[in-house]
Amino acid sequence: MKEELIISGRMNPMVDPVLNIWHWQIPLYLFLGGVAAGILFFASLYFIMGREKKYPAAIKWAPLLTPFLLVLGLAALFLDLNHKTFFWQLYLTIRLESPMSWGAWTLMVITPLSIIWSATWLKELIPGWHWKYPFLDQWEAWFIRHRLILAWIMLISAVILGVYTGILLSAFNARPLWNTSILGPLFFASSLSTGAAVIMLMAKSHLERNIFSRIDLMMIGIELFLIVHMFMGFQASTQVQIDAANMFLGGPYTEVFWIFVVFIGLLVPAILEALELLGYKIPIIITSTLVLTGGLFLRFIIVYAGQASRYLY
């Protein structure tokens, strides 16, 4: 029998017996950031493609939510800090090798962008809206003139944000479960899928709902493909990564992952969307909620299970 144990009583809070440094705040932040990134991606993409009229929910309505999502995400991130009064240190430096630094700065860029983007559509969306101060009207006019540039910056930062939510984790090779380059695309696909789900919810036209339903179906397909490949990759890798994969293949995370993420969060909505495309009437609220739930569970499970996966002891 092999026995490996710490005999000096190490019991560092939040590290032992299993790493527990990140709680609900980080997965929630990753989820909210992901949804916002998804929405803003579609908004800027379709704006650039000139589908302003065709997809008003994607370009105009859904982005209204993103400032709130992002601020909530930032608040969660702040709550997670253990040395909160020093948070401003984040913005005194740019550390190119630190995903956390990338994230902090990306949010610094995309949050104001999302506010500006939303603000430029307010007059159009809410009849009778007017700005209290005249200089805001001037600004608005200026931003509307440069909407295309705005859209391009937003598109790039949305991709960075979407991918970043995965890279934040995959950069940690200390946690074998996270240490896979599939996590970036997977989380980005999930953020597009959840973003699409929100747009579907807000879409009024059948056309718009239909196109985002198709997009979502495609994203779910990509996610399933990535998940399968992630586990294949783990199984073909080192022992610690095989052990990490086994947490989901018979281990403690098996049921919760396959039922809540894969079945309820991916397969069921995919079937519903397919049925809808075939012409069946499916309440969109059900599909969207399932997708969003699946996305949230994915973040939670990956963050928690990742902390339980380790090299030593």
Next chain:
Amino acid sequence: MRFAMAIDTKKCVGCSDCVVACQTENNVPIGYCRDWVVEVNDGTYPQLVMEIRSERCNHCSNSPCVRCCPTGASHYDYGGIVLVTPHKCIGCGACIASCPYDARYPHPKGYVDKCTFCVHRVKEGLPPACVAVCPTKCLYFGDTDDPRSEISLVLKKRKYKRLIPEAGTNPNLYFLI
């Protein structure tokens, strides 16, 4: 200059004096520790082998914790010793998650804390507290860039291993086997 530590697993009896000496030297709060002792047993009675390792931060030459720190609080210091500057640390926990050795922990005051190789002693020419106290003298500390240092000599003479070098960290703890 490249500070490193060698731990003679053949001599270590696992007494944990290193842990207690670190506690008192560095005022590590009770319930936390910067170093720890691992015992590994293998075999079937009575064919058994045991390995005892006094472990701590590996002060890696390629430290994931320094890389992932968003503020530069984690940094390379004197002789490659990896340190955390408490007033730069925001306590995000990224470095804690990034350490394959789980050598870091959040200090109750909020910042992240870890072994410093007793840099305050090393700068005065003293060995780290754990090395100075070890009753079996199984810990060697010194500059591996200096071929005549005690640690360089012992590493030349003895077989050693490092912990999970495959994590790419280039650790600076050497376990003599």
Next chain:
Amino acid sequence: MNRRNFIRISTLSAGGAMLGSFGFGGGKEPSLLDRLTGKSHPDESGYMRTPTYCEICFWKCAGWVYKNDQGDIWKIIGNENDPHCNGRLCPRGTGGVGMYYDQDRLKTPMIRTGPKGKQSFRRASWDEALDYTAKKLDYIGKKYGPETVALITHGSGGKLLTTLMKAYGSDSIAGPSYAQCKGPREVAFGLTFGTGLESPEPTDIRDTRCLVLIGSHLGENMHNTQVQEMADAIDRGATIITVDPRFSTVASKSKFWLPIKPSTDIALLLAWTNVIINNGWYDKEYVEKYTTGFDKLKDYVQPFSPEWAYGITTLDPNLIRQTAKEMANASPAVIIHPGRHVTWYGDDTQRSRAIAILNALLGSWGRRGGFYLPELKEIPEYPHPPFPPVKKTWRDILGDQYPFAELPLANAIVDGSIPGNLKDFQYRGWIVNGSNLNMTMPDMHKTLEAIQQLELLVVIDTMPMEITGWADVILPECTYLERYDVIRNDHNREPVIALRMPAAEPKYDTKPDWWITRELANKMGLGKYFEWKTFEEFLDYKLKRMGSSLDEMKKIGVKKYPRESGDLYFSNDNPPTFDTPSGKIELYSAQLEQAGFDPMPKYTPHEEPPEGFYRLIYGRTQTHTFSRTSNNPNLASVMPDNKVWVNPKVAANWQLKEGQEVWLKNQDGSTTNFPAKVRITERIRWDSVYIVHGFGHTSRLLTRAYGKGVSDSVLITKVLTDPVMGGTGMRGNFVTFLTENPDKEAKV
């Protein structure tokens, strides 16, 4: 120092100062008070420190107490000049600061208000508590005689209390360190070589080529010098042979591990003797010149072949031969280690004799790499009137029991306190200092029975140990970091003394032992035995007569003296003498024979565990001393409880899981108060379980230690008493597992 270095160091110190503001860094600047009073002295780097010697265990390593910037006790570092530690304290000594900071400490004197065993006390002033004690002692002395009061002590405070007891008229002064620990080997080596081993044992591990450990888990017991020298021996490539049913830490570092069946050690020792004699591997010249009884021994061991021993010990006969050869090859630089806690099976003096005989055959006594000849510095007495005669000495009280006991037996005092055990004698009062008898003595039930019969139980301690709950009066002493004590004076390679002085004022309303003892003496009208003005004067008086002074000792902490008794080993200039009746090493003991015991060690089979039961083996751990450190915050953080070690085969039989909680029940139905977590490990034999001694505290006042782990003293109800000297063998107990709580209310 060249310029570059100088610059490097000075710039770096600035960095150090910056780091210092984040929590560490020592007190380089003495406080004004310290400077004015000259209380601490700077070390080479300028840190302020005061000398002490450790009180966490009996090894008493000398060290320095350092203070931080705030003037609080910061850390304790070993004294480089002390041969007990060579500048390196063990974890317990390093964690000694925790004893000082423990917020659970006894804080004020207390006097009992309710029945014994209940925590019903009232706070008292020192005056009141000492008055109470003095009056009670006076009453007992008048009614029953002072010899009915016993002192049970472990630690430095015992020295002055001993003076008080002798002045009072009793010599029943016992330490569990004798009959519950090293007594049998002291008697056995005394019978064989004419002198015991004392502490620290004069084992010359530093220079040995072969170290044989019989059930001694050096490295798990932190007998500091020995562990240090053993590590050096490993470095040098010396052979270590370990005989232990458990894969002890040192077993893993040994060239040979003999996983012996428990309780059969004498059979192995006899087989080794047989092999060494029959192959002529013994030191012929040494044996011829210095020993007596060799022929009788040779004849006697003939039947005890390795094959014979195989049937008993389960050890491969070839392994027995091979290890005997290994010892012979190293001879005389070989140590068959006498061990320290050797009260196992009731024939412990005989087993220790077998060890002594093997050492004699291999010529290791008085030889380099075997046993050196230690030397002790005489400490002059502070003048006091002669002690009154003792009406009934401990020996008189014991009668013809245990004829070879050299010191009073703590267990005999317990027995003698229970009415009817002794003819016309009963102990009526105990003074207990630094010894938690509830957990120290085997058979806790008997100890409690005895305590309930006492008219007075005075407990002097630093912590609210179980024994304090039974006291009539509790006198809280301050810790060793807050007091002066008698000069440490143990034998060693060179005579060496050490000073302990206070590093801080006593916390709470606690007092040093010397103060307690003298005040009590004054109240008892025995002040003339303690006529020094201050304790400093008492120490200075002695030190001045030893070529030193208190002032000097405050600066150096440890002083070594040159040897006066000649060489460290036997030589032509230093011919051996043996203080035995024959003047030689007695392989055959006529003394034992005359007293009706076996003159040569005999193997007797011991009881074996019944079906479903496992032999209880207990031992030490590096981070704790007995039960006295379990509540120390630093040490408890390293080891908060003890686990019960179970072989995987046994665990499979009982379907036990790693970390599962079980209660242990022994052959007499005595059950642990608390559950222990199971550790499934190959390190223990399938016929035994192992726990570390000292856990399972039932005193709720020990907030960290209460209910953590289990106590072996609850499970040791069967005591195998050594008829030779009265040692209490404790390894004849067997336990089984209970997976359900046998008693919803924890018993106390």
